[in-house]
Amino acid sequence: MSDKKVLLEIKDLTKYFPVKNSLLFKGNSYVKAVDRVSFTINRGETLGLVGESGCGKTTTGRTIIKLYEPTAGDIIYDGVDISKYSQKQMLDYRRKMQMIFQDPYASLNSRMTVGDIIGEAIDIHGLAKGKERMNLVQDLLKKVGLNRDHINRYPHEFSGGQRQRIGIARSLAVQPEFIICDEPISALDVSIQAQVVNMLEDLQNDLGLTYLFIAHDLSMVKHISDRIGVMYLGRLVEIAESNELYSHPLHPYTQALLSAIPIPDPDESAAKRRIVLEGEIPSPIDPPPGCRFKGRCKYAKPICNEQDPELKQMGKDHFVACHLY
Numbered sequence: 001m002s003d004k005k006v007l008l009e010i011k012d013l014t015k016y017f018p019v020k021n022s023l024l025f026k027g028n029s030y031v032k033a034v035d036r037v038s039f040t041i042n043r044g045e046t047l048g049l050v051g052e053s054g055c056g057k058t059t060t061g062r063t064i065i066k067l068y069e070p071t072a073g074d075i076i077y078d079g080v081d082i083s084k085y086s087q088k089q090m091l092d093y094r095r096k097m098q099m100i101f102q103d104p105y106a107s108l109n110s111r112m113t114v115g116d117i118i119g120e121a122i123d124i125h126g127l128a129k130g131k132e133r134m135n136l137v138q139d140l141l142k143k144v145g146l147n148r149d150h151i152n153r154y155p156h157e158f159s160g161g162q163r164q165r166i167g168i169a170r171s172l173a174v175q176p177e178f179i180i181c182d183e184p185i186s187a188l189d190v191s192i193q194a195q196v197v198n199m200l201e202d203l204q205n206d207l208g209l210t211y212l213f214i215a216h217d218l219s220m221v222k223h224i225s226d227r228i229g230v231m232y233l234g235r236l237v238e239i240a241e242s243n244e245l246y247s248h249p250l251h252p253y254t255q256a257l258l259s260a261i262p263i264p265d266p267d268e269s270a271a272k273r274r275i276v277l278e279g280e281i282p283s284p285i286d287p288p289p290g291c292r293f294k295g296r297c298k299y300a301k302p303i304c305n306e307q308d309p310e311l312k313q314m315g316k317d318h319f320v321a322c323h324l325y
């Protein structure tokens with residue numbers, strides 16, 4: 001998709017979760033959380049991944065870092081296919097690939113001090129000990145805008161924004177190259193969101209990081225992303241360079257998501273046409289054939305019932321999966 005150096009490539013990544021027998025679903029049923037998703041991320045780039053809750057964006061992130069074992073597909077990191085690596089083989093990659101979680105409170109152990117939360121990964125990977133370890137932790141706290149003397153405090157003594165900064169410091173402790181940011185600002189006050197996004201951008205510039213930035217807030221994702229992928233019910237339906245996606249959205253679902261972004265100017269906002277999606281999101285358990293968006297799409301035609309559209313290139317770095325094109 002681009003000439004730049006690719007750091008991560010996922011090819012047909014698939015993650016199905018078996019559904020235990022229930023009254024409704026008998027036999028071998030699966031939640032098709034991620035279904036044949038492919039994209040690349042270049043070194044130093046931020047790829048935004050957006051979609052409604054349940055679209056598979058978080059499962060995609062967790063499968064890439066192998067918190068979930070992929071059902072099928074390839075995860076090629078810096079030229080090496082790690083999709084079938086054991087947890088032991090993944091230890092090296094866990095240093096290179098880190099994750100920042102959505103809920104900074106739930107993801108931090110409330111009984112550990114900040115120093116031990118951040119230092120844990122340093123210990124696991126044997127990166128530093130004693131005074132050197134303490135200096136490293138204090139430097140990380142400073143890097144994320146906290147005080148060095150916060151090292152002996154506990155998570156409950158911090159605000160939500162500060163706790164997310166602790167989570168970011170923890171992910172940086174092992175000097176990663178690639179970070180999956182899983183809705184890192186969704187649980188934060190709007191006033192704090194921009195601060196955390198700006199800090200992530202500064203860290204990216206300073207440390208040469210590569211991000212997969214998962215979000216449902218399209219306005220913030222534009223600010224930080226070079227390219228954006230849109231997911232719907234386990235499928236990647238569109239991917240393009242950020243400005244291109246915002247100015248020329250092609251998939252009817254992307255168009256609807258963009259039309260829902262609030263505009264601060266009341267006149268502009270009144271003039272804007274909001275596309276209201278009708279119909280229910282279908283169940284991800286054994287979804288019917290054809291396009292998964294068909295029940296909510298006003299452009300649906302007979303072929304949409306039969307064939308699941310594949311991504312098609314529509315311009316430089318712009319791909320869409322829709323039978324309209």
Ligand code: SF4
Pocket residue numbers: 251252253291292293294295297298299300301304309321322323324
């Ligand atoms: Fe709509 Fe058909 Fe395109 Fe799906 S493939 S988004 S149903 S037009």
